[in-house]
Amino acid sequence: MSAYDPHEIEPRWEKAWEDARLFVADERSDKPPFYALHMFPYPSGDLHMGHVEAFSLADAVARYQRLQGREVMNPIGWDSFGLPAENAAISRGADPEAWTYANIETHAATMRRMGFAWDWSRRLHTSDPEYYKWTQWLFIQLYEAGWAYRAQADVNWCPNDQTVLANEQVIDGRCERCDTVVTKKSLTQWFLKITDFADRLLSDMDQLTGTWPERVLTLQRNWIGRSEGAEVTFTVGDEEVVVYTTRPDTLYGATFFVVAPEHPSAREWAARGGVADEFDAFLRRVQARTDVDRQAADASKDGLFLGVHAVNPVNGEQLPVYAADYVLMGYGTGAIMCVPGHDQRDLDFARQYDLPVRIVIRPEGDDLPDPRTMSVAAAGDGLVVNSGAYDGLGWREAKQRITDDLADRGLGRHAVNYRLRDWLISRQRYWGAPIPIIHCAACGEVAVPVDDLPVRLPDANEIDFSHSGEAPLATAEAFVHAACPSCGGAARRDTDTMDTFVDSSWYYLRYCSPHRDDVAFSADAVARWMPVDQYTGGIEHAILHLLYSRFFTKALHDLGHVDFVEPFTRLKSQGQVIMDGAAMSKSRGNLVEPRGIIDEYGADTLRATMLFAGPIEDDVDWADVSTTGMFKFLSRLTRLTDEHVASPAGPAAEAAADEDLRRATHRTIRDVTADFDAFKYNTALAKLMALTNEVSAAIRERGQGGDGPQHALEVIAIMLSPVAPHVAEEIWNRLGHHGFVAEQRWPEYDDSLLVEHTLEVPVQVDGRVRDTISITAGASQDDVVALAQQSDNVRRHLADRETVKLIWVPDRLLNLVTRPA
RNA sequence: GCUCCGGUGGCGGAACAGGCAGACGCGCAGGUCUCAAAAACCUGUACCUACGGGUGUGAGGGUUCGAGUCCCUCCCGGAGCACCA
Numbered sequence: 070m071s072a073y074d075p076h077e078i079e080p081r082w083e084k085a086w087e088d089a090r091l092f093v094a095d096e097r098s099d100k101p102p103f104y105a106l107h108m109f110p111y112p113s114g115d116l117h118m119g120h121v122e123a124f125s126l127a128d129a130v131a132r133y134q135r136l137q138g139r140e141v142m143n144p145i146g147w148d149s150f151g152l153p154a155e156n157a158a159i160s161r162g163a164d165p166e167a168w169t170y171a172n173i174e175t176h177a178a179t180m181r182r183m184g185f186a187w188d189w190s191r192r193l194h195t196s197d198p199e200y201y202k203w204t205q206w207l208f209i210q211l212y213e214a215g216w217a218y219r220a221q222a223d224v225n226w227c228p229n230d231q232t233v234l235a236n237e238q239v240i241d242g243r244c245e246r247c248d249t250v251v252t253k254k255s256l257t258q259w260f261l262k263i264t265d266f267a268d269r270l271l272s273d274m275d276q277l278t279g280t281w282p283e284r285v286l287t288l289q290r291n292w293i294g295r296s297e298g299a300e301v302t303f304t305v306g307d308e309e310v311v312v313y314t315t316r317p318d319t320l321y322g323a324t325f326f327v328v329a330p331e332h333p334s335a336r337e338w339a340a341r342g343g344v345a346d347e348f349d350a351f352l353r354r355v356q357a358r359t360d361v362d363r364q365a366a367d368a369s370k371d372g373l374f375l376g377v378h379a380v381n382p383v384n385g386e387q388l389p390v391y392a393a394d395y396v397l398m399g400y401g402t403g404a405i406m407c408v409p410g411h412d413q414r415d416l417d418f419a420r421q422y423d424l425p426v427r428i429v430i431r432p433e434g435d436d437l438p439d440p441r442t443m444s445v446a447a448a449g450d451g452l453v454v455n456s457g458a459y460d461g462l463g464w465r466e467a468k469q470r471i472t473d474d475l476a477d478r479g480l481g482r483h484a485v486n487y488r489l490r491d492w493l494i495s496r497q498r499y500w501g502a503p504i505p506i507i508h509c510a511a512c513g514e515v516a517v518p519v520d521d522l523p524v525r526l527p528d529a530n531e532i533d534f535s536h537s538g539e540a541p542l543a544t545a546e547a548f549v550h551a552a553c554p555s556c557g558g559a560a561r562r563d564t565d566t567m568d569t570f571v572d573s574s575w576y577y578l579r580y581c582s583p584h585r586d587d588v589a590f591s592a593d594a595v596a597r598w599m600p601v602d603q604y605t606g607g608i609e610h611a612i613l614h615l616l617y618s619r620f621f622t623k624a625l626h627d628l629g630h631v632d633f634v635e636p637f638t639r640l641k642s643q644g645q646v647i648m649d650g651a652a653m654s655k656s657r658g659n660l661v662e663p664r665g666i667i668d669e670y671g672a673d674t675l676r677a678t679m680l681f682a683g684p685i686e687d688d689v690d691w692a693d694v695s696t697t698g699m700f701k702f703l704s705r706l707t708r709l710t711d712e713h714v715a716s717p718a719g720p721a722a723e724a725a726a727d728e729d730l731r732r733a734t735h736r737t738i739r740d741v742t743a744d745f746d747a748f749k750y751n752t753a754l755a756k757l758m759a760l761t762n763e764v765s766a767a768i769r770e771r772g773q774g775g776d777g778p779q780h781a782l783e784v785i786a787i788m789l790s791p792v793a794p795h796v797a798e799e800i801w802n803r804l805g806h807h808g809f810v811a812e813q814r815w816p817e818y819d820d821s822l823l824v825e826h827t828l829e830v831p832v833q834v835d836g837r838v839r840d841t842i843s844i845t846a847g848a849s850q851d852d853v854v855a856l857a858q859q860s861d862n863v864r865r866h867l868a869d870r871e872t873v874k875l876i877w878v879p880d881r882l883l884n885l886v887t888r889p890a
Numbered sequence: 891g892c893u894c895c896g897g898u899g900g901c902g903g904a905a906c907a908g909g910c911a912g913a914c915g916c917g918c919a920g921g922u923c924u925c926a927a928a929a930a931c932c933u934g935u936a937c938c939u940a941c942g943g944g945u946g947u948g949a950g951g952g953u954u955c956g957a958g959u960c961c962c963u964c965c966c967g968g969a970g971c972a973c974c975a
Binding site: 327 | 891893894895901902903904906909910913914915916917930942955956969970971973974975
């Protein structure tokens with residue numbers, strides 16, 4: 070039987086670590102602190118393969134930093150509020166709280182079997198009153214600063230989950246959780262003013278360049294969607310109407326004017342224009358369409374002439390005013406000037422409603438397009454034409470000048486717009502943190518005083534979950550009725566709960582001092598640990614969670630609670646674990662359970678397999694990876710250790726062989742260290758395997774014993790320990806050590822031992838390898854050429870040819886360039 | 891449509907900063923051990939070959955003594971955004 074029995078080894082070391090409280094971060098250590106954070110899990114069922122990969126990465130980072138001499142904080146917690154608990158409650162009559170905490174225990178048990186070096190003493194759950202008390206406190210801080218407000222708006226509504234959704238939670242017009250087509254609903258809801266931070270969310274990304282994946286930064290940049298242009302004032306009758314445009318240089322090309330159907334003036338203008346009934350019908354038609362419908366491929370535009378005209382401030386022209394569904398109320402001012410010659414959407418609309426087209430930019434090098442027949446708008450660069458005094462200017466210059474001139478007349482100004490909208494955080498759900506606001510008929514909105522926090526969730530048995538379409542908390546009478554904190558009169562609590570992304574936007578601060586019941590986080594602890602040194606997690610949170618957390622940090626900074634503006638100094642995103650090319654799921658029948666793999670091969674094999682599968686940021690297809698390969702490696706390594714230990718110092722090793730192994734060991738230290746620094750665990754493992762093969766050859770073929778193999782195996786044990794920690798402890802122990810390998814120092818290499826004395830270098834003739842020759846390191850070009858010319862094969866290829874050039878890359882390669890003699 | 895990634899053996903993937911393409915592993919083939927099998931171990935494994943060599947990193951061009959790597963054009967795949975004025 071194999072010497073490697075993970076089922077005996079793993080529990081033994083897990084207990085030893087725990088007994089020694091090895092991974093509890095010490096607040097008073099004088100080692101440099103290192104905050105290793107992974108995105109905490111949502112507890113649905115047991116851990117899945119995606120968790121295993123994410124945590125294997127996170128733990129490798131933390132254990133590596135510990136070996137590098139840092140005092141590491143590697144905490145664990147659960148993002149434990151959320152919809153699935155409630156859905157389970159509705160469909161199976163379970164108690165959301167019981168369901169959630171049972172799942173957490175299942176998670177925790179599997180995590181312990183995986184041997185993750187969590188600091189369990191900092192464990193937190195966002196659904197604990199001790200936690201959400203401070204989530205509510207944070208909400209109040211934002212509210213008092215004017216960054217949380219209630220407004221009526223057309224919001225995204227998921228008819229299946231019976232709740233509103235943030236823009237970020239709507240994917241292709243569908244609910245990100247259940248894929249139901251999202252509809253619009255006009256509701257009064259709570260928003261957080263993330264748009265106030267749009268410019269800083271963008272500009273502070275400079276601090277993250279190089280330490281965050283470029284892809285994540287790009288996603289955030291796109292999401293924020295900054296554009297520069299101008300606001301220009303048109304008039305309709307005696308009413309001023311402001312439009313936003315990125316192309317004020319095309320103002321002279323405007324031939325009509327469009328407002329969003331929901332524009333506040335639209336109905337009044339329609340009435341004035343004598344088309345009120347048509348407008349009402351139009352509005353109903355537009356609102357019946359979902360976003361999915363509106364964004365469908367055909368992109369046909371629905372519009373209605375309102376019977377009134379808008380006056381263009383640059384030339385006094387009268388432009389017909391339309392309401393159309395391709396203009397959105399939520400962006401800019403909900404009104405646009407339309408330049409069909411230079412905007413594709415406007416051109417499409419003009420063709421559909423037979424409106425005139427005018428060219429005001431002459432495209433560089435091209436003829437003027439024919440405005441009567443063109444079907445592709447002229448979007449490129451060029452010189453301004455048909456624009457009065459501005460003719461002949463470059464479009465960039467015209468943009469500047471026209472805007473400046475309008476500003477002088479009080480009819481315009483330079484303006485910046487963002488795609489980003491305020492964050493809608495109200496949810497009509499039970500299992501979340503109640504919004505700590507009381508509505509009083511006399512006093513209006515009143516924040517719950519800090520001393521009264523937390524606003525506790527009522528028990529689930531007080532809730533009528535069958536009451537769909539309304540906030541579940543509204544059905545708990547005892548919860549709803551409250552005294553107004555301001556006047557003491559009878560009042561009602563807000564019955565919405567907060568989006569769970571609010572909970573997860575600050576948990577990294579709570580980890581610093583998770584047991585404090587007088588503050589959300591202690592200033593000292595935050596000063597010690599924050600910002601996070603290394604954050605790891607899935608790319609799926611590239612926008613939502615990371616953007617919200619950055620926003621919270623900036624808000625807390627402005628309120629004086631923290632002295633930094635970015636929470637996560639470095640970020641690494643791992644790919645997803647899939648099976649046969651598709652996401653794993655029970656319904657697809659392609660689910661692989663971590664427990665099954667642990668039962669068969671042990672946790673180390675599972676962890677190492679995940680990290681060996683390929684670059685960590687790439688997806689892993691479980692169908693392509695081999696647990697048996699990794700199990701064989703760990704078995705072979707263990708067996709080799711035993712063979713080494715059992716053999717006496719061995720027959721006197723040949724000096725040369727000993728030197729080879731020593732050089733291989735030092736080269737491996739150098740290369741694996743670089744790989745760990747770059748998160749390249751797949752190649753790090755490959756190099757540890759290669760060194761293991763070298764040790765094997767040294768012992769078995771050369772009969773080498775003693776220091777060389779001992780040192781190589783010690784190095785392997787330490788460098789393997791972040792990835793396969795149990796077997797690394799076992800090997801370390803069998804090599805005769807008593808302390809934990811987890812507490813050793815990462816090995817260092819000696820440059821002088823890397824030098825090879827004899828090298829094999831290729832000799833090329835005209836770029837083709839014709840032989841390899843053996844040279845001494847540092848040999849001169851002349852010596853090498855002389856050696857090369859002794860090679861039969863090289864000589865044959867030089868016959869009848871004249872050498873015209875020599876390329877000698879010292880110690881690497883010789884190339885003889887020839888031509889026919 | 892726009893933006894950003896990527897394309898290397900049967901498979902996952904290696905290749906510093908332009909210098910011997912295919913590390914490491916899987917799979918496969920052959921062998922040792924065995925009554926046999928499993929396990930373990932050993933050897934081989936890009937393709938073609940008249941055994942000299944030739945061809946190969948999606949396709950085609952270019953730069954260079956030399957290109958998987960740099961430049962241009964194109965094809966394919968993936969991701970994100972998408973009536974954002």
